[in-house]
Amino acid sequence: MKCIICHGEEISPADVFEEIAVGSNIVRVPLTVMLCRGCGERYYTRANMRHLEGVREDIANQRARLDEVGKVLQFR
Secondary structure: OOOOOOOOOOEEEEEEEEEEEEOOEEEEEEEEEEEEOOOOOEEOOHHHHHHHHHHHHHHHOOOOOOOOOOOOOOOO
């Protein structure tokens, strides 16, 4: 498989976080995707996309179990 962006051939599975915005918060969802080691382009499977859609639905319906992992502060 060649990368559609940089045409590199170093594409392999990698653990990444996909970020979903929920109001002023960010939900980080761990996924394993195919990743181009040359440019960072991510390749998602149908299963990855279905999982993300399910997470979004769970968040919208307040069924998601979310852990608070830190805090973001904004300078004024």
